[in-house]
Amino acid sequence: MGPNAYAATCPTRLVLDRIADKWAVLVLGLLLDGPVRFNQLRRTIEGVSQKMLSQTLKSLERDDLVTRKAIATVPVTVEYSITSLGKTLAVTVDSLRIWAEAHMESVQDAQQRYDARKAAGL
Amino acid sequence: MGPNAYAATCPTRLVLDRIADKWAVLVLGLLLDGPVRFNQLRRTIEGVSQKMLSQTLKSLERDDLVTRKAIATVPVTVEYSITSLGKTLAVTVDSLRIWAEAHMESVQDAQQRYDARKAAGL
């Protein structure tokens, strides 16, 4: 009778919802290679808005998957690192990114075939 | 110069966004054990609305991760199965669910500590 993600009330559902997230996957994947500063993340993950990035990082920090460290440079820089708990997750979610990159073409082909079939009147 | 999920224009980004989805993870996890009917999925994945389930299944079918088969019973039943492409993904995303179940408690504890620290005025 452990946790079960298929049960509506199980907290696992909340955790799953949190980690099954595009931006979280990309952030964790980057942090696997070492600490990264905020704007460095922002530049590397093309297309993230500041809002989504800081929001994602805040959630990850709350879940103890990432740690935040403000450094008294000028201007103040903020460095994000992965925690040991986060590392176990990062390995898992990074395989998601790798799957996406590996099978992107198959998926795109499938989509085109599907859309063509639909357009042809099924 | 292969696909790169960190590039804004790479189609991988779209694929990643699609598969990093709570409902898709839960659906694929179930279909790993064999074909399942629509309402059976609906009952097992507690809390999915019909809308989100049919929407998720339609997307998965478009991406050739799942196949839909209407069976002429009365009333007509619809059976969903996983494809060979879908199977490779399902194995990956199921480990996400497993991570969530395994580390749910650690994450919850971390959240409580974080919130307590914040409430204490940082």
Add this chain to the structure above:
DNA sequence: GAATGCTGGTATCTGATGGATACCAAGTGC
């Protein structure tokens, strides 16, 4: 024979969310 339940959906409405944009302070370089 009318009421209820099953099947697998779609249509509609609303509250939450994602993303774009602008703005902030403090400091450096020109």
Add this chain to the structure above:
DNA sequence: GCACTTGGTATCCATCAGATACCAGCATTC
């Protein structure tokens, strides 16, 4: 003085998730 850096927050709007209601066709129940 003007532009640019740092890491954010505030605001606005379009999109989206979720709840609810509805649909047809048939079986069972009362």
